[in-house]
Amino acid sequence: MDLRHVGEWGLIKRFTRGSVVVPERVIAGIGDDAAVLPGPEPGEVLLATTDMLVETVHFRREWSTPEDVGYKAMAVNLSDIAAMGGRPESALLSLAVPKRLEIAWVESFSAGLRSCAARFGVNIVGGDTVASPNEVITISITVLGSVLRDRCLYRHGARPGDVLMVTGNLGGAAAGLALLQHPEMEVDAASPLLRRHRRPEPRVEAGKLLSALGGVTCADDISDGLVSEMYQISEAGQVGLEIYVEKIPMAPGVNEVAAFLGYDPLELALYGGEDYELLFTVAPGAVAKVARTLREAGIEVTPIGLVLPSGEGISSLRGLKRSPLPPGGYEHFRSN
């Protein structure tokens, strides 16, 4: 039996059992966007997250500049801290690169990495570099951050009656990737869709606001697709979820790309992944304040659904028609 049979989640479970030997030093371990540990200031917790980017899986040298790759590698990690409501602070980098890689590539990669880190006030404090035995570049970044202990936004915590909300808009990163995979669609190199794939923007500011506001019961970042994160929130909080399909905020241009390629635009928005928006649930009484505060900060935010009791499962509503939403999204160990 190989990894295609158990999938990423089955794999993670194999690392979770017995992973904590000194419980008093962990507030929350494997299973959320970041680990939560005793923090550097009283009342604060330390957040720690790690994400790996592998060439051909997460980026291609012909589709992204080295600056883009560096920027994205940092951004996807900062997004995990944002999803906990935290302030990212320090980053460590592990990098496997082919010996024959041009120094210029590494210098530009490093500039992209620093540019994203600096923008969010993150110090790069350590790392390791090794020669890759094949031509594949592998990047692993760990980011540390902090948040007030009682303001940490966990994945669990959604309660029936809470409103499901999302920042920004969806489907853009998947449509951008589709554009790169289909060069026959001539497209302006400056298209915001390409940028969504190449340089995702972590929602650090939104995460901090959500943490400060109160009334936010759970949060997650959308890395593997909206539906995939809904399943995570549902499992973590033991709740059902429904979304209103007409409310899904589509990224501008997604409909056009989907029409050209014969895709369902909604598929891109629901299952595409890599949008790195925040998906979160809010107690009914706090929805108006949350929406107003984020919009005043220039952050688009949309109520897209509702939290239901656990037995209700995960479904979509189009008008009055309810359909179950099957799981899906990016799965690393898929058979095909």
Place this chain on the structure above:
Amino acid sequence: MDLRHVGEWGLIKRFTRGSVVVPERVIAGIGDDAAVLPGPEPGEVLLATTDMLVETVHFRREWSTPEDVGYKAMAVNLSDIAAMGGRPESALLSLAVPKRLEIAWVESFSAGLRSCAARFGVNIVGGDTVASPNEVITISITVLGSVLRDRCLYRHGARPGDVLMVTGNLGGAAAGLALLQHPEMEVDAASPLLRRHRRPEPRVEAGKLLSALGGVTCADDISDGLVSEMYQISEAGQVGLEIYVEKIPMAPGVNEVAAFLGYDPLELALYGGEDYELLFTVAPGAVAKVARTLREAGIEVTPIGLVLPSGEGISSLRGLKRSPLPPGGYEHFRSN
């Protein structure tokens, strides 16, 4: 110009410039065994280190069991915390694995990882798993730890007149690797030399004792070879160093392996790497106490040299004959 021209150090320098944007949140960044950050308890600092292991570079599936690989991946990171005098506490894992890898391999790898972590009281608190696009397994681990702020053992700090000391013995890991590379040498599978390569033991207890004792002016772990670490200590502290060749504690069996293969055993001890012993300098007045305390704890320790003024360079003494010690050790981006 590619990476073979600048080497690992030249590569690291490209990530160091401009890496700190909020200086008050870093006590020491890139350049030591671990980063030093404001800590979770008053008077303590947080240590953070990351090390990547790549299949065929750091291990081979035919030479090490999956348990060995997991144990080693954790151990080399704990060794970096030990070299700072710290207590390791939490670990995060990034893992790229081929889709067709047997689940049994991952389960055993995970057991090895946990066994090393548990032995040293380390929780595994997070991670990321991705499918490797080729057959290569890549492992990146980040370990967090802590140490009293004024007891942190930096790489800099050696002063002329200090005594250079080393824990345990040297050359064992390199000899073990040589045994695996030369199956014509029939060897007991339980040979301690093989174990030195497959399951290095991080000197966590020694590091804690050295931190607590006082009088230890600098410390480093021997990952890339004794001479390589001497160059690091020399550069960081702006000092010269000399070692007495007759004093080098050779791992049992190294002479025999070297004789069989026609190697110089001293080469294995000085340049072999992966011994993961601690190399440290001690103020003259504290040497006796340091040696006694470590030996009482069952840790072998040997004075092997002296710290000299900066202009003196790095040399070895055999009897009264002084020779310069050329740099060397494992270099990832070497041309050949």
